[in-house]
Amino acid sequence: MIKRLSIKDAPIINKIINEAASAYKGVIPGDCYHVPYMPQEELDGEMASMTFFGWAENGKLVGVMGLQPVKDVTLIRHAYVLPALQRKGIGTELLKHVMKITRTGRLLVGTWADATWGVSFYQKNGFTLRPDKDELLVRYWNVPPRQIETSVVLEINL
Numbered sequence: 001m002i003k004r005l006s007i008k009d010a011p012i013i014n015k016i017i018n019e020a021a022s023a024y025k026g027v028i029p030g031d032c033y034h035v036p037y038m039p040q041e042e043l044d045g046e047m048a049s050m051t052f053f054g055w056a057e058n059g060k061l062v063g064v065m066g067l068q069p070v071k072d073v074t075l076i077r078h079a080y081v082l083p084a085l086q087r088k089g090i091g092t093e094l095l096k097h098v099m100k101i102t103r104t105g106r107l108l109v110g111t112w113a114d115a116t117w118g119v120s121f122y123q124k125n126g127f128t129l130r131p132d133k134d135e136l137l138v139r140y141w142n143v144p145p146r147q148i149e150t151s152v153v154l155e156i157n158l
Contacts, residue, residue: 013052029146052078092121
């Protein structure tokens with residue numbers, strides 16, 4: 001079941017992000033991985049510009065995906081499913097939902113280049129890698145140069 005989340009859900013959103021992001025340890029560059037991966041204060045600050053959706057099972061939130069309209073595109077932000085429930089279609093259902101409600105026509109997602117499972121997930125769902133990822137990361141995201149260097153951007157036109 002997919003539901004729209006609010007700021008009151010921020011602690012559980014943060015828990016899901018940090019548990020799922022543990023997969024990045026030893027995969028992404030060490031200078032880019034830290035614990036917690038996303039501090040609660042950072043998420044709280046970002047939530048004002050995003051809409052989060054969650055997947056609940058047995059009344060418990062287990063997956064999240066955020067949408068952020070920026071200029072002429074929409075960004076997928078913070079797409080995570082609890083590790084024990086990954087590869088069960090939850091991420092795909094959340095993605096289908098946000099694709100259906102996106103109104104800009106262009107949906108972009110940035111992820112770590114070495115997180116090949118994430119890149120593959122988006123490609124299986126119709127996204128393509130963008131060769132101009134550096135330009136896109138500068139134009140639509142607020143990320144440090146090191147993250148630009150080690151990331152990819154994928155896009156789907158809706």
